[in-house]
Amino acid sequence: MLLTSCAAGISDGSPSAAPTLPPTSNSGHPPSSSISPTSSSPRPQVTCVSFLTSAPCSEYVSVAGSASGVDLPWVEPGSLTVQLSSVNDSLQLAVKTPCNPISGRVSINGSTLTAERLATGAMGCIGEQSEQEKWVLDFLARQVEMTFSQNTLNWKSGPDMLSFKIK
Template identity: 45%
Template sequence: MKSLKVFACLTAVLFTGMTVASCGSSTGAPNPSQTSPTPSRECAQFVSGAPCEKYTSTAGSDDGTPISWVTAGELTAQLSKRGSDTYLTVVMPCGPLDAVVTINDKIMRITGQRALGASGCIENLGERQGWVLKFLEGSVELGYSNNTLTWTNGKDSLSFVTS
């Protein structure tokens, strides 16, 4: 019991110390040299004629075989412009991916920085995320027809509709 009290006190002291250290000496007024402007975000289209919105998965195939988990809306995808770069944000079963892409003649490629969000995968969700990341390697052909956005990479495909 005594060690539990010591642990609780030690935890409180460490938490307080971290809080004070993270605050630093602030007067409450912003310091212009320490702040940077947040890049403006504007929606970008995957292909001409497609709505500039967030998309939710409706179907997918792996080497031509349907993937049942994709139809459950397991993925969302959105493009945005930040400065001169175009960013693809894909929310997968275990976390998000944010990557700089280029789109030329309906071909999308990850060409710049990538940020993969913290993952907390259980059971086979990690395999699903791995499949999506592998799918996004190389060239992804984009199409839009009948209110459906399609991505194709070889014999693999994903289909989306607006959320």
């Protein structure tokens, strides 16, 4: 006595008809199944949020940066962008670096921005771009004091500074 494949039953060894499979559509799913991209979870509610009450709600681009008082030439205009949004009532920071994007949950208390959970893209840069991304992550790991003056958003984190203009 032999068992047939998939343990469908006991066989005496004689050939049997192949099982009948339901027809499939081009998607590989049976036509009777209903898989719809609109049946997933609701779209998140995303709104722009100002970093400070005195600053317009916008995407900002870097114009200057320094580490312990030394200018960072790689923070050329536009090499970093930052934007703050509310996603389902949670503050989310989005940063574009020369390497990967960085994003995550933040909180603001007065003029102090604190990153709570940040994630980076998975591109895997090497050399200078990797070091620049690490510098930005280290910058954001500390509390960031923010000011807005003369259409410039200024961030200070420990001994380091970044300045941004409205995009």
